[in-house]
Amino acid sequence: MTAGKHYKVAIAGNPNSGKTTIFNQLTGSRQHVGNWPGKTVACEQGCYEHDAHSFDVIDLPGAYSLAAYSDEENVARSYLLEESPDLVVIALDATNLERHLYLVIQILETGIPAVLALNMSDLADKQGQLIDVQNLEEQLGGVPVIRVAANKGEGIQTLKQAITDQIIIARANGYSRTEGLELKYGVEVEREIARLRPQLEQAQELPSKFRSRWLALEMLANGRQLIEKMDSKAPDGIVRNITDSKERLQAALPEGIEFHVADVRFAEVGRLSDQILAFDRGAESAFSDQLDRIVTHPVLGIPIFLAIMYFIFRLVVNVSAPYLDWIDAVVSGPLTAWSAAALSALAAPAWLKALIVEGVIAGVGGVLVFMPGLIVLFVFIALLEDSGYLSRAAFVMNRFLSFLGLNGRSFVPLILGFGCAVPAIYATRTLENRRDRLLTALMVPLMSCSARLPVYVLFGIALFGRRADQVIWVLYALGVAAAILVGWVFSRTVLKTGGRTEFVMELPRYRLPTLSGLWAHVSVRTRDFIEGAGTVILLASIIVWILLQFPLGATSIEDSVFGRASAAVAPVFEPAGFGTWEASASLMSGLVAKEVVVSTMSEIYLGSPLETLDPEPQFIQQLTGIGAGFVSANVDAGREVLETLTPGITIFPEPADAQARETALSSVLTRVFTPAAGLAFLVYVLLYTPCIATLSVIRSEFGGRWALFSALYQSGIAWVAATVVFQIGSLLG
Amino acid sequence: MAKSGVLAEILDQFRDQDGALTARQVAQALGRDPVVVAGMLDTLVQMGRLSALENDKCDLCPLRTACSPSDGSAQCYLLKT
Numbered sequence: 090m091t092a093g094k095h096y097k098v099a100i101a102g103n104p105n106s107g108k109t110t111i112f113n114q115l116t117g118s119r120q121h122v123g124n125w126p127g128k129t130v131a132c133e134q135g136c137y138e139h140d141a142h143s144f145d146v147i148d149l150p151g152a153y154s155l156a157a158y159s160d161e162e163n164v165a166r167s168y169l170l171e172e173s174p175d176l177v178v179i180a181l182d183a184t185n186l187e188r189h190l191y192l193v194i195q196i197l198e199t200g201i202p203a204v205l206a207l208n209m210s211d212l213a214d215k216q217g218q219l220i221d222v223q224n225l226e227e228q229l230g231g232v233p234v235i236r237v238a239a240n241k242g243e244g245i246q247t248l249k250q251a252i253t254d255q256i257i258i259a260r261a262n263g264y265s266r267t268e269g270l271e272l273k274y275g276v277e278v279e280r281e282i283a284r285l286r287p288q289l290e291q292a293q294e295l296p297s298k299f300r301s302r303w304l305a306l307e308m309l310a311n312g313r314q315l316i317e318k319m320d321s322k323a324p325d326g327i328v329r330n331i332t333d334s335k336e337r338l339q340a341a342l343p344e345g346i347e348f349h350v351a352d353v354r355f356a357e358v359g360r361l362s363d364q365i366l367a368f369d370r371g372a373e374s375a376f377s378d379q380l381d382r383i384v385t386h387p388v389l390g391i392p393i394f395l396a397i398m399y400f401i402f403r404l405v406v407n408v409s410a411p412y413l414d415w416i417d418a419v420v421s422g423p424l425t426a427w428s429a430a431a432l433s434a435l436a437a438p439a440w441l442k443a444l445i446v447e448g449v450i451a452g453v454g455g456v457l458v459f460m461p462g463l464i465v466l467f468v469f470i471a472l473l474e475d476s477g478y479l480s481r482a483a484f485v486m487n488r489f490l491s492f493l494g495l496n497g498r499s500f501v502p503l504i505l506g507f508g509c510a511v512p513a514i515y516a517t518r519t520l521e522n523r524r525d526r527l528l529t530a531l532m533v534p535l536m537s538c539s540a541r542l543p544v545y546v547l548f549g550i551a552l553f554g555r556r557a558d559q560v561i562w563v564l565y566a567l568g569v570a571a572a573i574l575v576g577w578v579f580s581r582t583v584l585k586t587g588g589r590t591e592f593v594m595e596l597p598r599y600r601l602p603t604l605s606g607l608w609a610h611v612s613v614r615t616r617d618f619i620e621g622a623g624t625v626i627l628l629a630s631i632i633v634w635i636l637l638q639f640p641l642g643a644t645s646i647e648d649s650v651f652g653r654a655s656a657a658v659a660p661v662f663e664p665a666g667f668g669t670w671e672a673s674a675s676l677m678s679g680l681v682a683k684e685v686v687v688s689t690m691s692e693i694y695l696g697s698p699l700e701t702l703d704p705e706p707q708f709i710q711q712l713t714g715i716g717a718g719f720v721s722a723n724v725d726a727g728r729e730v731l732e733t734l735t736p737g738i739t740i741f742p743e744p745a746d747a748q749a750r751e752t753a754l755s756s757v758l759t760r761v762f763t764p765a766a767g768l769a770f771l772v773y774v775l776l777y778t779p780c781i782a783t784l785s786v787i788r789s790e791f792g793g794r795w796a797l798f799s800a801l802y803q804s805g806i807a808w809v810a811a812t813v814v815f816q817i818g819s820l821l822g
Numbered sequence: 823m824a825k826s827g828v829l830a831e832i833l834d835q836f837r838d839q840d841g842a843l844t845a846r847q848v849a850q851a852l853g854r855d856p857v858v859v860a861g862m863l864d865t866l867v868q869m870g871r872l873s874a875l876e877n878d879k880c881d882l883c884p885l886r887t888a889c890s891p892s893d894g895s896a897q898c899y900l901l902k903t
Binding site: 156187188351352355358 | 827828829830833841854855857858860861862864865868869871
């Protein structure tokens with residue numbers, strides 16, 4: 090062995106292959122950030138010593154290929170071409186090996202000495218990924234493949250040894266241009282390669298460590314950079330010959346040479362994978378299969394899904410109720426009082442004070458009060474999602490839809506409709522034809538979106554007390570049933586469809602949800618809700634407040650512009666049991682966004698809190714009260730969780746003087762709605778005209794005619810359903 | 823000689839299709855791993871044969887794990903004409 094040599098090593102790999110961890114393990118703390126001349130992407134550089142040799146190591150940017158389509162790929166490619174390292178360590182994610190083989194093939198074809206670092210091998214073992222390392226080495230022409238768990242430092246010494254050995258072998262062979270992985274690209278391409286190789290082997294300006302075969306192929310398929318590099322000092326005729334070869338190949342290959350080369354490489358990736366990869370399903374999969382046999386059972390699957398959803402709604406109502414009381418008390422009490430006091434201190438005009446307190450705080454606060462319920466719902470949806478159950482639920486419902494003759498693929502947009510109809514309608518783009526897309530888009534708004542939940546919780550708690558969870562569950566189920574019924578009818582009438590399309594889903598493995606995963610889901614969705622409250626609902630609250638003030642001098646808000654317009658519409662709802670101007674006004678404003686139904690009711694029914702406010706709020710006392718209320722809400726919520734988890738067992742008996750939970754608004758609703766009228770109102774809210782955002786998406790995706798159709802047909806079925814519910818409810822007493 | 827035609831087969835799928843396809847759908851038809859197929863589709867996008875539809879709404883989708891958009895398999899693609 091020759092001692093004291095200095096070598097250049099590059100680490101290449103796909104993004105997230107663990108390149109940098111390998112780099113850190115190789116170089117320890119001896120590293121710095123290097124700027125590659127003329128490039129915006131920086132590379133880490135470091136060094137280490139092994140067997141008396143020293144190695145400069147560069148951590149190239151993550152790249153999926155050497156095609157130089159992105160900045161990162163461009164840097165990686167340029168470094169290999171211009172710096173000609175002695176060896177490339179190709180970092181691979183062993184848990185996802187097939188995806189990484191495309192880059193492996195591209196690098197090995199260059200002829201640069203290489204070592205493959207099969208990173209995360211420990212994880213691959215755990216997942217049951219079986220990789221035939223010896224076979225992989227043979228298939229790749231003898232390139233060493235080293236199993237590494239870089240985050241634990243495992244395999245790093247073996248990797249260092251392999252790097253040293255490979256460089257010494259390559260140097261001893263004079264960086265042979267003839268050995269290595271060699272794919273065959275078909276007669277026409279091989280003929281052109283053979284024509285160019287002799288000249289390229291004589292071209293001194295080309296990097297000596299590259300195989301002439303690869304240089305020829307690159308110049309034919311993707312060689313702008315190489316050709317430009319050669320152009321000024323290339324031997325006569327080379328550039329002309331390359332251009333001629335490309336023209337001949339363009340005529341022979343209909344999709345083009347670049348496409349053809351990529352195609353052959355991907356085919357090789359598939360062949361390699363078939364040879365070296367296997368999967369040991371193991372005990373974990375056996376458990377997963379057993380569980381799947383139950384939760385996706387053709388008969389039991391749907392009842393299990395419905396039972397889980399009922400359990401979730403029960404927790405949503407029961408667990409969120411104590412927090413709902415607390416936030417409501419804070420918003421309608423101290424927050425309102427402090428805001429009014431602050432505005433008075435600033436000498437704000439009376440109209441501004443009224444706008445903030447009666448419009449903004451009553452409106453937006455009236456919706457934010459229901460945030461705890463939504464957070465609980467988001468937590469449980471995230472639990473279902475991260476555990477892998479939600480995919481099973483999708484599978485079960487997909488089968489049910491297909492059974493009814495509807496497009497199975499419609500199920501994903503429909504499930505999205507539980508969150509918000511807007512992305513759900515965008516999701517219909519994945520359906521094959523316009524009729525299926527349109528049919529699904531007309532069904533989506535009937536799914537109960539999360540914006541309706543505040544309305545359900547408000548009325549549920551006010552009118553149905555401890556049975557609110559059952560009412561909410563029925564509403565969600567009714568939404569699904571209505572969507573399916575509408576789909577079934579439309580697919581046989583206005584939107585007759587052809588054959589059914591099967592939708593094959595991949596069921597992910599069951600997993601134990603993590604706190605960080607739950608936080609990620611819940612925080613994103615909660616932020617989205619709060620942003621909605623801070624924009625659409627805020628604006629709607631201000632507009633509703635203004636409309637309730639005009640004409641100036643009106644004796645009551647019923648005489649305002651909004652009051653009179655609502656009163657004109659109110660008789661339409663008389664048969665459904667909620668023919669009051671207040672209900673009509675709330676429903677009209679709900680066209681902006683469904684939560685606005687609640688904010689409008691807050692503004693109308695709660696009147697002017699300014700009249701009842703303490704002119705000198707006791708700050709310290711109220712602050713103490715907020716803290717005490719929060720502690721009490723936590724205790725109550727904990728109690729509710731235990732009660733819900735142990736159905737039929739009373740752990741904490743209700744005290745005899747316990748009062749039903751209610752917010753300031755819900756206590757008003759108990760006086761103005763009968764249970765039958767309240768239920769009819771909820772059914773109407775569930776089914777009536779989609780919000781403006783949804784209608785505008787339908788219009789942009791399918792045209793204004795279908796947006797109008799959606800608005801009209803949903804109003805029609807909402808009115809009929811609400812009327813039926815109220816009339817039957819009244820008959821039953 | 824290596825067998826060719828995977829990318830050509832993908833383009834044929836899109837030509838037969840009146841609309842977008844996800845990497846997962848293409849992978850189902852090919853009998854290949856969706857993650858690998860996502861790589862092939864990205865290559866076709868880079869070559870200018872396909873366009874990738876924006877899919878930023880996935881962040882709020884409760885079925886995200888079923889689609890696994892983090893591995894690219896729920897990304898929608900359209901044939902460029």
